[in-house]
Every structure is written in C-alpha cells, then in structure tokens.
Amino acid sequence: MAEPVREFAVWAPTPGVVRLDLDGVAHPMDRGPDGWWRTAVPAAGDARYGFLLDDDPVVLPDPRSPRQPDGVHQRSQLWTPPAPETGWAGRALPGAVIYEAHIGTFTAAGTLDAAIDKLDHLVDLGVDFVELMPVNAFSGPHGWGYDGVGWYAVHEPYGGPDALIRFVRAAHRRGLGVLLDVVFNHLGPSGNYLPRFGPYQSAGSNPWGAGINIAEENSDPVRAHILDCALRWMRDFGLDGLRLDAVHAMIDTTAVHILEELATETDELAAQLGRPLTLIAESDRNDPRLITPRADGGYGLTAQWDDDIHHALHTAVSGERQGYYRDFGSLETLARTLRHGFFHAGTYSSFRRRRHGRPLDTAAIPGHRLLAYTCTHDQIGNRATGDRPSDYLSAGQLALSAALALLSPFTAMLFMGEEWAARTPFRFFSSHPEPELAEATRAGRRAEFAEHGWDAEQIPDPQDRQTFVDSKLDWAEPGTREHARMLALYRDLIALRHTEEDLADFRLDRIRVDYDEDARWLVLHRGALAIAGNFGPDSVAVPVTGELVYAWGSPRVGASATALDGESFAVLRTTTPQGVSGRGD
Template sequence: MSTLKSSSTHHTPWALDLGATTLDSTTVQFRVWAPMAQRVSVKFFTQSLKPHLLKKDKEGYWEAKVAGVKPGTTYKYVIDDELERPDPASRYQPEGVHGPSQIISPQNFSWNDQGWKGLPLEEYIIYELHVGTFTPSSTFDGVCTKLSYLRDQVGVTAIELLPVAQCPGLRNWGYDGTYLFAPQSNFGGPEGLKRLVDACHAQGLAVIMDVVYNHLGPEGNYLGSFGPYFTDTYKTPWGSAINYDGPYSDAVRQFIISNALFWVTEYHIDALRLDAIHGIFDFSAKHILQELGEAVHAEAQHLGRAIHVIAESDLNDSKIIAPLNKGGYGLDGQWSDDFHHALHCLLTKEKKGYYEDFGKLSQLVKAIKERFVYSGQYSVHRKRRHGNSAKIVAPTQFVVFSQNHDQVGNRAQGERLSTLIPFEALKVTAAAVLLSPNIPLLFMGEEYGETSPFLYFIDHGDEGLIEAVRQGRKSEFAAFGWTEVPDPYAQSTFDKSRLQWDKPQSEEQQFLQQWYHALIELRKSIPALGPGQKKDSIKVWANQKAKVLTIHRTGQSGPEALILLSLNQNVIKTGIAKPEGKWTLILCSNSQKFGGQQNSKLLNTLQVPSESLALELPPYAVWVYTNS
C-alpha cells in the first residue's frame, strides 16, 4: 500500500498528489485511488477536450498528465466506462455536490501573509462562527468585513470556521460535507476562503478550520464508488465509519492526512479542529490521530509556522493530548464539554439528557482545577464509569466555553444563554470562561448577548433524506423532553439563525459587549489572569451554601489574582479566609459602566485573613482583585 511522504524531504505538499494538480498553465496531472476498477478515464465538460484514459499503478492509483487543460476546466472521472463521478479530491464544486469538479490553480492567488508565523496555542482567544449565518451575505468576504470588530471591539485572537467543505444545497451546518478539499461554493469557493485567511493574518488573527474525519454526509458522497473508504466493522451516529484500520486502509489514511496538510499548506490554515473523534475508530498500532498530528507538526516545522491540532472528544481520555513520550497521541488540545456542562447546569438548573450528570458546584471546581469532571467515576447518564485523569496535561490544552454551535444548536429551539439566564449571570459565564487558565472560545454573537437562536438546518435534495433528518432530530430530543422541533429543511429555520447586525443593540447588550472586552483585556495584560502555564497555578475554594467560588491564580510574572464568582441568584453575605494578602479591586461586574447597580458595600481593598471581613455580594457577581 501507499506510504505517506515526509514533509521534511518532500517540499511540495503531498496533498496535491491527489486530484487535479496544475503542472503549468496548460498541463494537469490527474491522480485518483480506485483499486478495484478495471478502467478509469477523465471526462472533460468542454468540446475541445476528449476523454483521457488514466494508467493504474500497483497501489491502485490511476494517474495521467494531460496537456491542453487549463484552470477553470470542469471534469468527472468515468469508472469502468459506466459510473461518472466527481473527483474525491476535487478542489472546487461550482455546481454543488453532484456537479463536475473544476480545476483550480493555486498560483492564481497572491498571498500577502509572508511574515505571518502563527500564534502559540496559549495566546488563542477563539471566536467560533458559521459563515452562512454570521453576516447577511453568507460569504467568506462577509466575514472579512467583521475582522476589525472582532480584533478591536471584542479582542479575540483567532476565528474558528464551522466546516466549509462542500455540502449539499446552500444552507448547512457543514458536518454533511462530501468533498473535503473543496470550499463551499456559495460561501465564495477557493478564492473567497483564501481572501479571508489572508485578511485574518493581516489583522493578526489566526484561523482554525473545523474538519470532519469521522464520516461523510449522505448526499453527494461518492467515495464508495472509487474504493473501500468506509467500513461496516464500526458504526457512527452520522453515517458509515471511515476505514482507518481494515484492508486497503493505508490509502484511506493517506487521503485524510493529505486533506489535513492541504488546508495548512494551500490555505495557510493555522489550526485544525477535528470533529467528534470518538467517531473515529482505529485499532492500528499507530492511531490515525497520532499519525495525522505528526504529519501536521512536521509540515509546520517545514513551513516555519505554528500550526495546531485540536480534537473534539467526549471520551474524557487524556491520551489524546498527552505527549508521545508518555504514550499519548500528541495532539495540541481538545474541547472541554465537562466545563460547559458544569457551568451550564449550575445556572440553568437543567437536569435532563446528559445534563443529569451535572449540577453540583464541586463539579465546576473540579473542571477548573483538573479539566475532566468525570475522571473514572460512575456516570448516571452513561450508566458506567467514565474518563481518566487529566492532571498530567496542561490547562492550555483545553478549550472551554459557555456556548458553542453544538450546545446551542443541538437544543430543539436553539436557545442561546441570553434567553435562558439573567443578564448578570451572563457576566459570570463570561468571566468563568475568559479568566480561566484554559483556552477560551466564544460563539458568534455571545459577546453582546445575541437573542436570535442558532438552529439546526439542512438543504438536501432528496425528500426521503429530509424526512429522515426531521425524524432523527425529534428522536434525539426525546431524552430532553423537547417535543416542538423546528423543521431543519425550512428556509425560515436558517433565516432565524442569522446574527441580527442591523438591529440596534439594547443598552444591556452594549454593556455586555464592554464586559467581554474588559475581561479579554485583563486576560491579555495580567499574566495571572491569562493562560495557565503550570498545572498548579490555580487554587479554588467553594462555599457550597453561598454558591460562591474563590479562585486564586498566579502567573509567571506580575501580581497574583483573586476572582470571586457568585452563582447565587440572591444577595449573599460571606467571609473569605484565603488566599492571604492585601487585595485591590480591578474589575467589578456590578459596576455601572457594565450595566450593574453599584454596590455601596463593595470593598475596594481586602485584607485576608481578617476576622471582621464580610462581603456582601449581589446576585451573580464577579469581583476581580490583584495583590499589587
């Protein structure tokens, strides 16, 4: 089977070996894997070019160099003189998932980011967005118009795009992609995505690409026509599992790792977020995740840029991000659902579905201190023990959030926290995320309390498939007791999910945006309130009765920090015994400039310990102190 080509010795990204590669202005190399086929040719959708027969090598790849072919030419492969199929490694699908592939020349775009070296992961403050609903134009160019706002008025340092690989129709979350190398045509295609990445780098913003390597969408998924890309050995909730460890799996692994390297080379992407890796099954001696991470890191070294691989996982398994020398896969980071669930349940009081495992203040304490809440103990929801310890990995390897596309969009009505909890409580969630030692992530519109929902939407062309999705969503929500489910296929469902940029912000929304900006500025300017470099740089005390957390943080330099978080909906009087020292107030959520009612009993300085010290915290309060 085919072996992966090392980036250290192969200076052309080997991702470009697959599909249609422009060798010069009129010559294109075609390469496709179809090990069982007896004959493969390329058919051109122009009268001046005749079909061209490809030649098969011993590894099952069909290849040919064809003269007289220019960028912009459309084509399909013909398998055994019967099946016409788009290119599995198509660079562009201008007519959608069923149409022909189009030849793209990377040389046609002039990059301006030659000085960009990327950002260390610990400097990431992530803003997750869906291109289709983020701006009125639903395009990559539309996102470009908001970059100055994201950098200056919000303060984030990275944007994360929900998947943009070509999906059916014009409106889709992105997780039904079937052409992993082709940016969504109605978003702006290859040129539009490159303009966005180039513009981000000009603003000093990193770009994270959400990629899906656990399944492909059901419509326009023609990979099975070419070879054994899928397996029946394993099952995923979303479609056939990808063949990472069965017969012929070497070429499948090459296809997927080629895609990862394709994004970071041809599109200058700074980080990959691997969707739901618990749906990736591999019993090989070297797991596909480890191999992918090693390939991306090698390419990063060759390119002289910081490039990161971040997993989404519900396994609570530290092996995913543990270093290679400790038996891990060596990925750079992973999402922390436990942090979200612990915080969400305390404020919303929800207890159905997977939320039944959460709701205790001690769980939020553990999420802050140890990352995983479930590190081997029994889970009522899963009806088994779950997880292992994450103490061996750094806080900056975990991405935390109070909202994201899944946790909002996988509610029946797509409600954001702005419609579920009080205004002051929104400030608490923001502080918990942005002043954590982890990597914070915001979901688009969260920073000003957007009230429009973010719903699940699709645009399939098959009525049977549409109905299956409708019924699947209703079944999925049964565990939560949600019975009213918007039609995912309706245009109105998509339209409701757009951010309302043209709607004037309320006074509370303006205050909330100022609060987010102030928290981010503190995170950037005070090391003790930024990313936690050491595993023991944070201590947390919980007053269970008062529902108040006292968080003590230290940085590598500068003052220490003390954060008081009240998750109580009532005024609460409490003392504080630790940490010792004299503390000066630097930020207060109930300040009038953040829309609060100024507390006459606010203590601008604290002396700890003190027998006479008594704090009167207003509902859902955040007070931040430093010791100098």
C-alpha cells in the same frame, strides 16, 4: 497557444475501468498496481473534469476535487493555490481566545467575503483566532457543514477556494489566526460517491452513518486521503490549524493512531513553514492521551474541547439537569472541574451508565490544552429551538459564567454573538435536495430531542429555509444599550486575560477553588487574583478581600470579606495568593 499537459490521478481499486472526462471528452487512464489510475493530457487551469467508472455514463466528481462550482453532484474544476503569503509569523495557542463562527449565518450575505467586513469587530473584541465551522463542499445551499462530501473543496455558496484565501489573508493582516473545523469521521449522505471508487468507508458505523476506513484492509490510501487533506488546508490556504470533529468516532486499531500520525506531520509542516500550527480535537472520552506529548506516550495534539467545563458552568447558572447534565449542577462539581480539567475521570456517568474518562495529570498537562466555553454551536444548536443562554439566563448569570470561562486557566472560546448576548437563535438547519433525506433528517432530530424530554412540536423544521434565515446574527443588536453593556464586559474580560500576569500561568496544580454550596459562592484563585462569584439571587459575604480590579455588580470590599450582589462577580488582587481558608478543592 497549447494548453499545458496536466496529470490526473484517482485512487479507485474497485472499478475495472476508469476514464477521465475532461470538458466532455473521455480519455483512457492507466491502472497501477496500487489501485491508482493516471493519465496526462493538455488542460486549461480551470478545466471541468470528472471520472467515468466502468460502463456507467454518469461523470463522478474527483474524490480530491479542489473545487465544485456546480455542487457536489457535478464535475470538478481544476484550481491552483496562489503563491504563499509573506509576513505572517503565525499565532500559538497558549493564552489565546478563540471565536467560533458559522459563515452562512455570521452575516446577512453568508459568504466569506462578507465575513471579512466583521473581522475588525473581532480585533476590537480582543480575540486571537477565528474558528470557522466546516466550509468543505456539501449538498444543498446551506447547512452546518458536517455533512460534507467534498473534503478538499470549499463550499461554493460561501465563495469557493479563492474566497477562503481572501478571508485568511484578511484575518492575518489584522493579527488574527484562522482555524478550520474539519470532519474526517464520516461522510454526508448526499453526494458521497467514494464507495464507487474504493473502500473509503468501514464496516462499522457511528451516529452519523458509516465510519471511515482507517484501520481495515486497504486503509493506507484512505489514511493518506485524510492526512493530505488536513495538511493541504494549512499549507495551501495558510490556515493556522484545525479543529478535528468528533475524533472519538475515528476508530483506529493500528499501532500508530491516525491522530498521532497527523500531529507528527503537522509539526513537520510547521517547521517547514516557520510558524506554529494548531490541532484541536473534539472528543467526548475525557482521554488525556490526546493532548499528552508523543514523547510521553500520547498523541501530541495541541488541545481538546472540554465539555465537562461547559456542563459544570452551565448547570451551575441555569439549574438544567436533563440529558448529559444530570451529573452536574453543584458548586462542588464546578470547583472540581476547574481544578482538575475533567469532572468524569474514571468516575461513574449516570448518563452513559458506566465509568467514564481518565484523570488528567495536572502537574504535567497545562490548562491551555483544554478549551473552556459557555456555549458552542452544539450546545446551542442541539437544543430544541436553538435558543441561546441569553434567552433564559439573567445578565448577571451570563456575566458570571463568562468571567469564569474567560479568566480560567484554560484556552477560552466564544460562539459568535455570545459577546453581546445575541437573541437570535442558532438552529439546526439543512437543505438536502432529496425528499427522503429531508424527511429522515426531520425524523432524526425529533427522535434525538425526545431523549432530552423536549416536545417534538417545538422543533423547527431543519429543511425549512426560514430556520436557516432565523439563525443569522442581527448586527444591529450590539449598538443597543442592553447588548452594548455585555459587549463591553467581554472586551474587558478578554483584556484582563491578556494583561494580567497571573492569568498567564496555566499550571492547573497552582489553581485553588473555594466554595460554599449553601451560600452559593465560589472563588477561583489564580496567583494573587481571586475571581469571586455569587451564583445565588441574594447578596452574600464571600471570605476574600483585596484590591478591586473589576466587577459586575456593586461589590463591597471589607477587611475580611467582600459582599457580592446576587448573580454577580468581582476580581480582586489579594495579599494571599493561595486563597483563603475554608472549604475548597
């Protein structure tokens, strides 16, 4: 039986001649006026192919390769997505709890299929979405995934595209949505052949290398490359949304920003599919335009990460002040951030040595458009030794920060293992096969950590495979007494978040925060619920009272105040929904 005729196409305006290499046989291609080369030839559904540019005998992978079975330097392979799944209505973001995971270290095997076996743990925990760190194809067997070069392909050591399909459908059967971290702001240094094809990269640069050409000459096909990739994950793989890495590094000077364009097309796809789709930006600009509706002049993204919330919480419990933490640490800072979403909102940032951010309209933007977290892959992995908060905070401090993040008016996010206070580190690791890249990575990490005052000798070698192995979760830990207690706390807090009516109100202008800097207590009021926390080591009387709903420690509720143990919290149902009198924000 003859193989079906398939069309092969590639945008390659730079070379003068492009040929298709199909299973080792070269075929001529025709160039169109738009820089696209096309040909149609018989091919099996799993055929290996690539492109020959000019007189170079080296076969290059397809920039839109759906699969790289032998790595990012070898031929691509055809792959056809299965028929769409049925019966999944999707999940909306408001009120949700997200669980961030790295496939390579989430389980001992480090594959998508192995991760399926842990989905019941997430269901029992009560989370709503699992967010996968990048799974696009990158060079080497293991890494964080942010050095991807095959944006359309799934990293083969994780199981390839079919394994991602299996994972998404297994999650959906359990009622879990799946989000995917995608990187459109730069390309990795190993296996990046796109400049050979055309002007995919810009003249400018960002901290990770050359930027992406989304606004310079011949940028329209590059923008389409990004948009088609993003929509493909949600359409062909059934994903429920994307986390967009470091969007501040996507420099777009056109009248319609590419993020706005992506949001528009994502909404159209959601309407076609009949289920909600989510776009979450990572941005360090504190710019409300990202999450402001397009009708009101914004980009219309669903939500964005909010590092100010993390910094305010982390410094309040840890006392750390190095690097970008230097403007944080007081309860006043924490109170302002909980109430207003951003701490830096047109205010001076001593770390940046300039004004930073813009005020958020708390009457118009609900809190669920901001993500709150006590740790992320960045906030752990970008420490010198990849140590988690559980390595240097007390159980009470961990519990207190978890309560404020999970019971806050923001979308909550956990990082894998946080829920049981995992003691395994999450370090930065890579596996560049080129010696010069390996050494450049080592030197870059040493220089970056020196800026934070860490000793370079403490930094594990990112190229050492043991650094990767040490970062794998230990799934025996949740069964031990110390970790089981923390896991029970997280389950209880997430259950409260999902069942208490007052916690479903995300209007930031309804939030009140009272605090006493000297006594080290803070109360977050959400309707009739008061989350009272003691950040100090000694017992303190907090001027709030009511019915005790939940607690860490042994609170004593009195007629006019509640006594809290050091480093503890209590959730109270009060009769004064707007909070108590006293110093507040």
